Amino acid sequence: MMAIARPYRSVLYIPGSKDRALEKARDLPADAIIFDLEDAVAADEKGNARALLAETLASADYGSRAKIVRVNGLDTPWGRDDLAAFAGMAVDALLIPKVSSPADLDAVAALVPDLPLWAMMETALGMLNAAAIAAHPRLSGMVMGTNDLAKELGSRFRPDRLPLQAGLGLCLLAAKARGLVIIDGVYNAFKDDDGLRAECEQGRDMGFDGKTLIHPAQLAVANTAFAPSEAEVTLARRQIDAFAAAEQLGQGVAVVDGKIVENLHIVTARQTLAKAEAIAAMDAT
Ligand SMILES: CC(C)(COP(=O)(O)OP(=O)(O)OC[C@H]1O[C@@H](n2cnc3c(N)ncnc32)[C@H](O)[C@@H]1OP(=O)(O)O)[C@@H](O)C(=O)NCCC(=O)NCCSC(=O)C[C@H](O)C(=O)O
């Protein structure tokens, strides 16, 4: 498993057609931005949004935020033109919607020789093929599309997301097995902070790197939920110190707060500290 090199606590969707939102995002505390040409843009706005976004990304400075463009699928009238417009741009990745099999990524990879690809995981077939999709050599990230997934499953929205757990778990396993970034789906009720917090906590507990968001008001909750807390950082330091002291005595196990600490826990502790440092560096920019 590969440690993530940059934080992805908050990944904000911005409709590529909304110039005010595109401008505002330059100053928002998002770790990454998904510039969306797919579902957030109406059919008769697709061409204008593509042109506006290409012009914006060529000229605007989004600082250290990761820049990801979600294109339309190749099975739509706009997919090919989207890929042509952004294949040579200085963005961090292209996000491909509704990826159901590695062949969907092959088709994009043939048209985009260089950029890393990310996959929207949001179809029933995509859940079943998650391991094969994650193994694609051009893939570096996955994003859960929980709205489309719920639509395909015919499931109801529940606070515990029980109907989605199988899909979330399969994609998480697939991504982690290949060292990919994996981001949880959106929380639609963008004025409900408590509901968002609960869903972020659930995603963090499961192992997601962060959450996709639809409104700036959701940033603070996600940034807090997916960062190591002060207590976690303090515990990580104490575990590292205690284990080092145990090793000095020729022992392979330490005890902290009544719990054993072995070498594997030190790996996690070091990852916690590395993540906290990466976040501090991000927040300082
Ligand atoms: C949800 C919204 C339509 C709400 O828009 P609005 O009513 O304009 O919100 P506010 O008036 O509260 O906005 C306040 C200011 O914030 C800016 N703003 C709003 N949203 C964003 C944003 N996403 N990024 C940046 N800035 C944003 C407004 O411009 C206002 O600025 P100011 O004028 O200075 O006050 C709207 O938030 C929205 O369109 N959100 C994005 C929706 C979207 O991207 N949907 C597609 C992705 S979700 C999806 O597809 C998931 C997946 O595929 C699945 O299947 O699950």
Ligand SMILES: [Mg+2]
């Ligand atoms: Mg979707």
